[in-house]
Amino acid sequence: MKADPRGVLTGTHFLDGDHACCEGALAAGARFAAGYPITPSTEVVERFAQRVPTVGGSFIQMEDELAASIALQGGVWGGAKAFTVTSGPGFSLMMEHIGYAAMTETPCVFVDVQRGGPSTGLPTLPAQGDMMQARWGSHGDYEIIALCPNSPQECFDLTIKAFNFSEEYRVPVMFMMDEVVGHMTEKVVIPPADQIEVVPRRHTHKSVEEYLPYQTNGDMVPEMAHAGEGYKFHVTGLTHDERGYPNMTPQMQQKLVTRLQKKIRDAEDRITLFEEEGTENADVTVVSYGITSRVAQRAIEMARVRGLKVGKLRLITAWPFPEKKIRQLAERTKAFVVPELNLGQMVREVERCAGGKAKTILVPHAGGSVHHPEDILAAIQEALR
Numbered sequence: 001m002k003a004d005p006r007g008v009l010t011g012t013h014f015l016d017g018d019h020a021c022c023e024g025a026l027a028a029g030a031r032f033a034a035g036y037p038i039t040p041s042t043e044v045v046e047r048f049a050q051r052v053p054t055v056g057g058s059f060i061q062m063e064d065e066l067a068a069s070i071a072l073q074g075g076v077w078g079g080a081k082a083f084t085v086t087s088g089p090g091f092s093l094m095m096e097h098i099g100y101a102a103m104t105e106t107p108c109v110f111v112d113v114q115r116g117g118p119s120t121g122l123p124t125l126p127a128q129g130d131m132m133q134a135r136w137g138s139h140g141d142y143e144i145i146a147l148c149p150n151s152p153q154e155c156f157d158l159t160i161k162a163f164n165f166s167e168e169y170r171v172p173v174m175f176m177m178d179e180v181v182g183h184m185t186e187k188v189v190i191p192p193a194d195q196i197e198v199v200p201r202r203h204t205h206k207s208v209e210e211y212l213p214y215q216t217n218g219d220m221v222p223e224m225a226h227a228g229e230g231y232k233f234h235v236t237g238l239t240h241d242e243r244g245y246p247n248m249t250p251q252m253q254q255k256l257v258t259r260l261q262k263k264i265r266d267a268e269d270r271i272t273l274f275e276e277e278g279t280e281n282a283d284v285t286v287v288s289y290g291i292t293s294r295v296a297q298r299a300i301e302m303a304r305v306r307g308l309k310v311g312k313l314r315l316i317t318a319w320p321f322p323e324k325k326i327r328q329l330a331e332r333t334k335a336f337v338v339p340e341l342n343l344g345q346m347v348r349e350v351e352r353c354a355g356g357k358a359k360t361i362l363v364p365h366a367g368g369s370v371h372h373p374e375d376i377l378a379a380i381q382e383a384l385r
Contacts, residue, residue, distance in 0.1 A: 007055035008193040017155040017182040018043035021111060021175070022051065024159025025083055027196050030109075031057030032080040034071035036064050036090060039123040040179040041113035044085040065090035069097035073106045077235060079226040081163060081201070083109035088117045088130055092137070099138030100237045101172040102260060105214070105222065107201070109162045111175040113182040114290075114341075116367035126179035127367030128290055128341035134174040135319045141257050143264035145271060146174035146319040148289040152186045158316070164199040165271065169263055170221050176318060178341065180291040180370060208232070212242040214256075220263035264320060273316035274325060278304075282311030284383045285333045287326075287350050289315035291370055292339050299339075299376035310380055318346065326353035335383035339363035339376050359383060 049059040062068040075082035116122025204223035213233035225231035234244035288296040338347040351360040
């Protein structure tokens with residue numbers, strides 16, 4: 001392997017999703033990762049540990065996932081772009097520090113290669129059971145961004161997007177892979193570094209005297225300074241003022257938490273990504289994400305051969321959820337069919353946004369394997385009865 005000075009491994013490669021995710025992180029400028037081994041995500045940081053020293057970065061294996069999820073934030077405040085990688089049980093352990101990253105507005109990426117659960121579950125087999133936990137796992141009111149790749153190519157492309165979102169909005173971003181996407185091997189095209197858009201850190205240009213760590217400049221996202229640069233700042237999970245100092249009043253809580261939500265909600269149209277096809281006159285729209293979207297594609301093709309009008313909506317951004325798009329589609333489609341490798345998570349968002357204007361039918365699968373296309377086809381046919 002030969003990379004350019006920025007660490008980008010330019011060219012056409014045959015990579016699995018985990019390795020493609022690693023290459024995306026390097027291309028995005030990640031130079032620090034902390035992690036703890038867990039199937040099926042370990043390959044991401046195994047490759048990173050091998051590759052990152054060549055571009056001046058480092059990887060550290062921590063004693064557990066809780067430690068990893070705070071060490072990466074120390075790396076960010078020290079000036080690095082940083083991430084961690086885990087799967088379901090470790091993701092659960094990281095929730096406290098995901099809340100901390102949201103409250104302190106620490107730009108970072110959490111990669112979750114999902115497997116069957118609950119608990120230890122199915123360590124080597126797929127599921128999509130962490131989707132609601134990604135959004136609601138930590139306590140309190142906050143917003144995150146979550147992306148769902150369905151191929152190794154997207155594992156590369158969307159990892160860069162995840163880092164860019166994290167820097168632009170100073171927010172933790174969840175990268176919601178699944179075991180199949182993580183372990184499948186396909187062609188991945190990596191462009192030259194100068195063709196890859198990388199969003200830089202929102203580093204302050206203010207003097208030490210005028211800088212306030214959580215003061216905003218009109219767009220609700222504060223500028224950032226790093227430890228060791230002479231700036232005075234306080235990083236706390238407590239409700240805080242613009243100096244970063246604890247302020248425990250209801251008024252400050254209202255001001256701060258409202259801003260943490262609005263900076264993402266006001267940008268939903270820019271953040272939300274999806275793939276839409278054939279929905280203009282569809283009687284049924286299939287909503288899917290991750291590996292399930294690839295199985296759903298086959299079911300959609302089978303339905304169309306039978307003369308059924310079926311559209312596709314693939315979630316690329318799971319959070320923020322594409323509420324506007326679902327509401328628009330509900331005005332003209334008869335039903336939504338939602339296959340998931342769980343017993344019902346994102347389907348609840350589809351049903352909520354449909355608001356009773358279109359039926360919502362779940363095609364559940366507890367995990368361990370992917371759906372059979374025939375099961376999704378049967379749900380499409382049922383929706384038209």
